[in-house]
Amino acid sequence: MTKILSAAIAICSLQLALGQNPSVKVDMLDSNWIVPKDALFENFDNRKTLLLKGGRATVKNLQLTNGTIEVDIYANSVRSFAGITFRKQHDTMEEVYLRMHKSSQVDAVQYTPIFNNESNWQLFREYQAQLTFKNEGWNTLRIEVKNNSAEVFVNNQKAITVDNLRTGHDIGEIGLFALFSNRFSNFRVTPKDVVDKIESNSKSVADPSTITKWEITKSALYDAEELDFEKFSNEEYMTVETEASGLLPISKYVKKSSSGNFEQNAEDYIVASTSIHIAKDETRLFSFDYSDKIIVYLNGKIYFEGNNSFRAKGVQYMGHVGINTNKLHLPLKKGINKIHCVVIDKANGWGLMAKLE
Known part of the structure; x- marks a missing residue:
């Protein structure tokens, strides 16, 4: 008492x-x-x-x-x-x-x-x-x-x-x-006291080639053997916006199956998709970065796989992201083209950023 x-x-x-x-x-x-x-x-x-x-x-x-x-x-x-x-x-x-x-x-x-x-x-x-x-x-x-x-x-x-x-x-x-x-x-x-109304300090995107909207799926446990393009391309997607830099902080929009345990987390993935409409066949430069891992598809075909995890490239490797880190020359066809990015994460920051020049 x-x-x-x-x-x-x-x-x-x-x-x-x-x-x-x-x-x-x-x-x-x-x-x-x-x-x-x-x-x-x-x-x-x-x-x-x-x-x-x-x-x-x-x-x-x-x-x-x-x-x-x-x-x-x-x-x-x-x-x-x-x-x-x-x-x-x-x-x-x-x-x-x-x-x-x-x-x-x-x-x-x-x-x-x-x-x-x-x-x-x-x-x-x-x-x-x-x-x-x-x-x-x-x-x-x-x-x-x-x-x-x-x-x-x-x-x-x-x-x-x-x-x-x-x-x-x-x-x-x-x-x-x-x-x-x-x-x-x-x-x-x-x-x-609150001096002024709290507002976002977001600024307009400086580079018009930056992708500022993505369609993304819900998160799911990642199993490389279970990953199937036909299946995930037909899942339900929601539209989300990036920060002005083009950064998409994925955990802001989806909840992982396990969280808060850093490297003890299971690996989860989402699929982020964007469509490109062009009038004729041409090749465009796709610059991007990600955390932790990624598989990039163009029109259903894999063009890139990478691992940017914490310490994946040495004990001092931090896995920070920068939009110009990775570059692909994508052969786009007349009409609608679709990029799908499977973004896989365990801990420390789940993100994607890209631009199509």
Whole structure:
């Protein structure tokens, strides 16, 4: 009974503080957080701390639109990831994290949207930064969220400006993320008013040859021996739009059969199709990239198979995407031509981008 009463008082105190004070500290207490079963609340280094052994922790009874989110992360040179999630709605959210073992490297800090419980860092190479972390004591991660953008600081040093938050959410839950074990302390939030209406910062496509709409299927478990062109070409397709760059973040539109377990996921696939109408026979250049794997068909015939998976081409290979990475000269026939791309993914970013010149 005493524990229940204490929890109720803690929750009421948190809500009252947010209502009266523009800044509030969310103590590392079980009454304030929804955490995985193996998480531990411990006194460490004269602080109240949360030890996350993996997964996400969410602040109870608190959602944020705009404001500042800060947390201290204990120094850790062992391979691990530690960060903040915000504007979380169900399994889709924004996420920023430190790759604790990558101090001083070009991808020490990363931003990614999480779509349907899947990370997409391979698709957003532009939102990574090189920073050096403290190798002892606490590192402070701070995110300043304003409408559709965010600025990321580590130990008061600016790391990343995210000029276009990708989920489209204007409000959501906030919390913490860890892959492998990391320790957090001193979580604080400063809500701020919405200055303007939150709108997408998407820009018009600069290159008119970029494919900006695809017809895609639902996802299914991938089995190379079961893949059949006649079968998947007659499946039901839905129309989806890319980002201005031509990037199609597939997990935004379809949910995988297994997600959130990184390389432990099963492989899923979708088929993305586009039609080309031409007045006479001609050859056109098809430039494209993908994650993780792809099979490209033109009018039912395979023209390309590739593997762009994380570490598929060496231990340091990241699998980032760029629209000019792969090129095919496609012999198009007078009339309607169809390109089908079977895009296969296990983890870290399920994407496709292409242009037909």
